[in-house]
Amino acid sequence: MSPRNWFDQGGQAYARFRPEYPSELAAYLGRIAPSRELAVDVGCGNGQLTTQLAAHFDAVLGIDPSADQIANAVPQEGVRYVLGPAEHLPVGDRGASLVCAAQAAHWFDLPAFYAEARRVAASGAVLALISYGVLALDDALSERFDRFYWQQIGPYWPPERKLVDNGYADLPFPFDERAAPPMAIGKDWTLREFLGYVSTWSAVRGVREAGREDLLTAFAEDLTTLWGDPAATRRITWPINMRVGSL
Template structure:
């Protein structure tokens, strides 16, 4: 694919599997850290698990892991694993026994929850000293002209189409009520080298992109894709991209 083809491709019509295909994986050190501070490694749950990116990584450290998400489509795209189970369930009504869970994670999901009800569920299912971790990754970072063009797109062009909850992610959940004994979070980031198709495939998974399309503003999306393709170089060229990981970690 040359740059002319890349500029004209409809990058924003990826279908239901795009989330599983293009969302960045968390670094292995995140799950390892969470396991190290949990009271034991019998059962971890990942709430709002999506397609199970963090869920699967937790399974490297816990005897059993359960992922819960209200979206049947997300659960359908979750990869099976021997000690991992998935169920379609909301964060506020988890099909779990009381006092059974040692780690509760919510990765890129807590801003959608009814937090008081979710916290009530956490208290119900938690064993003593259970760890609760609300995890998000911030706005991606790129260098040079690519970074400047992305920043303008994110803040000014697609910005009005983000749901209000996105501001909670951008702040690293700093303003969320978090009624637990808080632990200091380690410094962790996602670092990837992506070609053009993976970068724009990731952008296609944003809720703001869906909202822009539904509002008849695909012109914003196509203009951004064309501008990025022009600055990218050969589409197969890999550029460094990073996301800071933000966490609120507490102990019950």
């Protein structure tokens, strides 16, 4: 397969290659919520975290503004998906014991979302804004990846990406905040799986639209050399960052 074709994964790549959250994340959110009654996952996408919450709450509501994401969300007993924006949540007043947003809050109109989160929150409810940061590879690959991520495709990321890169530290968070335990996502991926994941990045789409396929081709060629056997798996980790507080 030519290096160029590593990035021609098709429309199913997003669901296939996005990293899954570890089970301890949903378990932690279940422990800190005041009750099991209702968890609301805002900007739920195709339900990666939403479905995991079902093991810890009696009812889970996934909300996303994209009809396509809702149509392709993963079904799960105890989970219901609804189309809607973060700024106008289709949820009744004072019923949610957890309001969370995973890899989504940097797109929200935060003052409007926070007002809605307060409206739907039950007494003592918890708000959790979750993101996963820049991935880490082993030493043999890290220098080339870092150069690709920070220097070569850096200008093609949307401005909101900077909020993810710094772990949401710059997001305004006017709540009684608590420290969250350290967590990470870990995957053992082949070269095809790793470059399939990279192909889902908005910055990669921006590079292609700008006619700079050469950046992608050179990166894929270098990774192919550094990786060795393309069928061999290498460990990839993403740090999970959270802002957690009481509503």
